Amino acid sequence: MAIGNSWQNWAGSVTATPQLKSTPQTIDQLSAAIRSSPGPIRIVGTGHSFTPLVKSDGTILSLDNFSGLISHDKETLQARVGTGTKIGALAKLLHGVGQALPNMGDIDKQAFGGGLGTATHGSGIRLGAYHTQLTAMQVVDGRGKVHEFSKETTPDLMNAMGASLGAFGAVTAVTIQNMENYRLHRRRWVEPIANVLDQFEKRMTAYRSSEFYYIPFSGQALFLSSDITRAVSTVRPPEEDDSALVTLKRLRSYLLHFPWLRRKLIGSALARFPVEDYVEDWLRVYTSERNVKFNEMEYHLPFEEGAGTLRKIITLLERNFPNVYFPIEVRVVAADDVWLSPFYKRPTCSIAIHHDSREDPQPYFKAAEAIFRAAGGRPHWGKMHNLTAAELSKIYPRWADAMAVRKEMDPENRFVSPYIAQLLGISL
Ligand SMILES: Cc1cc2nc3c(=O)[nH]c(=O)nc-3n(C[C@H](O)[C@H](O)[C@H](O)COP(=O)(O)OP(=O)(O)OC[C@H]3O[C@@H](n4cnc5c(N)ncnc54)[C@H](O)[C@@H]3O)c2cc1C
Structure with a gap:
């Protein structure tokens, strides 16, 4: 988000005052901007990352004109x-x-x-x-x-x-x-988290896409599945995620010191939660509106570490952080060959934790990060984490090769801000 000369990310947790914000129209203008604009040069998409990847006091370059x-x-x-x-x-x-x-x-x-x-x-x-x-x-x-x-x-x-x-x-x-083009049959239902965890591997591989949210202090998960279908489209029900978050926040605030009552009330609200079951074109199924602002940490773990790690995160949250009301999101991702991909050569279970953007996420995130790291997790590059090159170079087998290519592409470190220098281990 750009306001006058300043810039901030979606969550409002990262701000910058660059000397120049530039939106080149052509590739020649882009080349010229990279050669001569005040450094460091950081490229911005839409600023949805929670880490200071885009922050620069030199130039923030938007590629909005390279669209379509x-x-x-x-x-x-x-x-x-x-x-x-x-x-x-x-x-x-x-x-x-x-x-x-x-x-x-x-x-x-x-x-x-x-x-x-x-x-x-x-x-x-x-x-x-x-x-x-x-x-x-x-x-x-x-x-x-x-x-x-x-x-x-x-x-x-x-x-x-x-x-x-x-x-x-x-x-x-x-x-x-x-x-x-394809259509998806999407279903969503509530079930005890114990069931999901007991059959974790089976459940997360049973559908083309499986994912679930654990609702803190409820013992319940909201499970979502989708599979390709030839059935005709029905109508996607209206989204309720934002209003559900408002309810969870209210229950948190009123019942902070009454966890048993909070559990009971969330449990009975979830018992009435409608099962979702519809067929739609792919582009109308996967995504949702997210209007309630939060900060987020997500770690990508070896698939087999998923269930055990989630159990530990739930215990941590419910014992030590009663102020957290955002659900924990659990997804799975296929392995790939990209050197700086957190999914490099390993099927992955991704666990994402969220915290209200107006509250300090660090005590919860730091405690959770220790659990994620002990399980061999790699952080999402765009979501909050505290790792720098010393740790990252050990968990990315092709780190040195990637850094050698980076140096060839950017010998004068035009794209290296203080954050990127620390993250990638580059001396300025
Ligand atoms: C509400 C919300 C929901 C999200 N959901 C998901 C999700 O489901 N899954 C998930 O994995 N992540 C998710 N994220 C994280 C988000 O997808 C990533 O942080 C993503 O990088 C943001 O895209 P952006 O266009 O805002 O990029 P920015 O945050 O602006 O930039 C991200 C990085 O990409 C670089 N970059 C951008 N454009 C270019 C370019 N053209 N060339 C070279 N480098 C470029 C930037 O320099 C920066 O390093 C979510 C974030 C939010 C706020």
Whole structure:
């Protein structure tokens, strides 16, 4: 979000006052801006990251003008798109030409380039994050030079830059592998968390997409499944997530010192929660509106660590943090080959914890982070964490290779802010 000369992220937890905010119109203007604007240069999508990836007191560059569907191929189901395209707009454009994204995350407001930048993902044990769709990409490096990379001709460079944190260059256009349009049968129901945890592996692999939310102090999970279907579309029921959060917050505030009553009231409200069961086109199923602001930490764990780690996080929350009312979100993601992907070479269970944006998340997040790290977790690049290069280089097997490519792409460290320097271990 840009206000006058200042900038802040979606949650309001990161602010910046850059010397320059620039939105180049053409690739030549972009190259010139990278060469001559005050550094450090950070590229912004829509500022939905919770970490200070975009923060800069030099230049914040928006690729909003690199938007839209550039071309598409009916045979291969590939499409070339500008990375400034918002994911929701991209979904509509693709749907209009008979193509579909195989999966989507929780919201569709981000720029596609921003989603790629932090390995944004949805849920599904056989479904990869957005960057697994990449077959080619155009990147403007730190000297303003334009490169075209592809899976066929430069597979290593594609793996080095599939998830690149805006630290290798400006990704201006990408070719992505899509699939034919499809409809999804979505179901949502409430069940005891004990059931879900006891059959965790089976349940998280039983559907094309499985995910669930644990509602704190309730003992209950809200489970969501979706599978491809040929059935006709029905109507998606109105969303209730925001009003449910308001209720959970009220119960938290009134019953902070009466956990048994809080549990009873949430339990009886959930017992009346309607089962959701509908069929819709893919682009109307995956995402939701998120109007209640929060901060978030998400760790990506080896799949087999999911259930045990979640048990520990629930115990931590319910014993020590009665002020937390946001549900815990649990998803699964397929393994991939991208060097800085948190899903690199391992099927993953992702656990996300949230906290009211007007309250200090750190005591809860730091305590949870110790549990996530002990289970071999890798943090979501765009969500709050406290790791720097010393720890990250140990949990990413191709770290040194990725950093060597980064140095070649940006020898003068044009894209290196103090945060990026600390994160990636670059001395300025
Ligand atoms: C309400 C909400 C819901 C969310 N849901 C999910 C979810 O379901 N799954 C998930 O994985 N994450 C989720 N996130 C996190 C979010 O998807 C990521 O933080 C994502 O990177 C944000 O995209 P953005 O366009 O806002 O990028 P920004 O936050 O603006 O930028 C992210 C990074 O990408 C870089 N970047 C952006 N564009 C380019 C480009 N064209 N070339 C090179 N680098 C670029 C930036 O420099 C930065 O390093 C959610 C966040 C919020 C606030």
